[in-house]
Amino acid sequence: LFKNHARINGRGEQVNVGEALREAKTRLNRVSESAASDAQRLLGHVLSVDRAHLLAYPETELSPEQAGQFEALLKRAEAGEPLPYLLGRWPFYDREFIVTPAVLIPRPETELLLEQALAYVAERPGAVVVDVGTGSGALAVTLAALRPAAQVYAVDISPAALAVARQNADLHHTDITFSDGDLLSPMLEGGLKADVIMANLPYIARDEVPGLAVSRYEPHLALDGGPDGLDLVRRLLADAPRVVKDEALLLLEIGWDQGEAARWIAQAAFPNAAVDVLKDYAALDRIVRIEQK
Ligand SMILES: C[S@@+](CC[C@H](N)C(=O)[O-])C[C@H]1O[C@@H](n2cnc3c(N)ncnc32)[C@H](O)[C@@H]1O
Numbered sequence: 463l464f465k466n467h468a469r470i471n472g473r474g475e476q477v478n479v480g481e482a483l484r485e486a487k488t489r490l491n492r493v494s495e496s497a498a499s500d501a502q503r504l505l506g507h508v509l510s511v512d513r514a515h516l517l518a519y520p521e522t523e524l525s526p527e528q529a530g531q532f533e534a535l536l537k538r539a540e541a542g543e544p545l546p547y548l549l550g551r552w553p554f555y556d557r558e559f560i561v562t563p564a565v566l567i568p569r570p571e572t573e574l575l576l577e578q579a580l581a582y583v584a585e586r587p588g589a590v591v592v593d594v595g596t597g598s599g600a601l602a603v604t605l606a607a608l609r610p611a612a613q614v615y616a617v618d619i620s621p622a623a624l625a626v627a628r629q630n631a632d633l634h635h636t637d638i639t640f641s642d643g644d645l646l647s648p649m650l651e652g653g654l655k656a657d658v659i660m661a662n663l664p665y666i667a668r669d670e671v672p673g674l675a676v677s678r679y680e681p682h683l684a685l686d687g688g689p690d691g692l693d694l695v696r697r698l699l700a701d702a703p704r705v706v707k708d709e710a711l712l713l714l715e716i717g718w719d720q721g722e723a724a725r726w727i728a729q730a731a732f733p734n735a736a737v738d739v740l741k742d743y744a745a746l747d748r749i750v751r752i753e754q755k
Contacts (some may be wrong), residue, residue, distance in 0.1 A: 477529055479505065480520030486536055493540055500545055507549050508532045527665040544679050554600040559609070559630050561598055562621035568600035571742045572662050575713045575749050576601055578740070579660050580608060582711045587611040592705070594645055594698060595619075597684060599627030599638070601660055606636035614638045615656075617648055620683050623692035645694065646701040657706045662715040663687065663694040691717055695724060695750075699731040711751040721747030728752050 486501035494500050502513045509516070510553075524532065535548050546552035546567045552559055554568035555576055562661065563569055575665045583589045583605065589612050593602035596616035606614040618624045618640050624640055631638045641648035645663075665687040671677045677685055687693055695714055702712060714731075716724045719741040728737045728750050735754040742748035 463514055467699040475560050476523040476526075478520060478524065479516055479522045480511075482524060482529070482532060483516065483520070486532070488609060489536060489540055494544060494545075497559050498540065503545060503549060504535045504539065505532055510608045512705045535544075542675070542678060545677060546656055553605050554598075557604065557634060559600055559603070560626055560633060562622075562626055563679060563682060564620065565598040565626045566662075568598055571748050572601065572715060574740060575660055575662060575715055576604055578713050578749065578751060579605055579658055579711070582658060583612050586657055588613065590655065590707075591615070591658040591660065592617065592646070592649060592654070592656045595684075595694075596627045596640075596664045597662070597744065599630040601662065602627065602638050603630045603636050605632050605660075606631070606638050610636075615641065615649070615654065617641045617643055617645070619644055620681065623681070623684075645698050647707050649705045650701060655704065656705055656710060657707055658711045658713070659698075659702060659706060660713045661698055663698065664690045665695065665715065665717045665720065667691040690723070691726065692720060692723060695720075696727055699727055703731060706754065708754070710754050712750075712754075714750045714752075715748060716750055718746035718748070721750075724750045 482505055483501050490497035490500050502516055506512055506516055510527050517689045538548055544567060546561045547563055550560060552561045552567055555573050559568060583591060590615050591605055591612050593616040596602050596618045598618060602614050602616035605612060616627060623644055624642055628640060664685050666685045667687050667690055668688055671682060671685050725737055725739055732752050732754055735752045738751045739747050740749040740751055
């Protein structure tokens with residue numbers, strides 16, 4: 463497209479949608495396994511049209527401004543910047559969320575945690591639900607939207623992340639009480655008792671963070687879980703017994719290799735609860751489920 467863009471400016475020729483997509487796909491192939499759909503999403507974003515429209519009208523010519531905007535986004539994508547940050551929106555479960563580099567990009571694995579919470583709250587309308595480390599608000603907002611009788615609270619230690627979560631709560635017309643604080647400290651201070659605690663906290667071992675592709679663009683505060691990755695999980699579970707009702711459900715996302723360690727920590731904190739480690743779609747340990755009856 464760079465070539466075509468030069469053509470536009472130089473000889474006044476224009477590039478059309480089909481040509482732009484083909485060239486973008488070739489370039490993105492080097493950095494992405496989903497180059498064709500990435501190219502479509504980026505061009506759709508620039509032209510404010512959906513994929514079906516792009517495919518139906520490949521002869522549509524790009525204006526020089528559109529070609530310039532597309533080229534700028536392509537360059538950033540080629541440099542490795544994640545697509546969700548380029549688009550500013552990303553889907554999670556049944557809706558789209560505003561995402562900025564202040565928040566973790568919501569991941570499909572986290573939908574498993576949400577599904578567990580949705581099922582539990584379906585039986586308990588009016589449940590008090592706390593989302594700890596809310597980030598974009600993906601969990602809290604989706605739960606509040608789909609279970610409108612629930613009383614939803616969300617905490618994050620990052621004011622920048624909370625600002626994004628608040629925007630998402632407004633975008634999806636949900637009523638959530640947000641707190642800026644460390645783990646469950648706002649709940650301990652307020653004397654809140656929860657039916658459900660859900661938490662996708664940072665769980666990557668500190669030494670591994672710098673070597674991971676995600677750490678180039680996503681906030682370190684969302685990734686670094688201390689020496690073995692379980693620092694925040696340990697601290698949360700130490701406080702959690704004072705924040706939950708006698709009957710309660712806790713759901714924590716963990717790394718694929720943390721199942722056994724997290725199970726022990728959970729059982730020590732909640733000796734009478736049923737503790738299960740649930741697997742994700744790739745059959746890897748992903749969620750610790752603690753149900754106290
Ligand atoms: C892995 S991200 C998860 C974001 C979102 N819940 C999701 O599932 O997409 C973890 C979040 O925890 C927040 N966080 C890190 N340490 C925290 C702490 N001590 N107390 C509260 N939030 C914390 C980070 O700012 C980040 O937004």
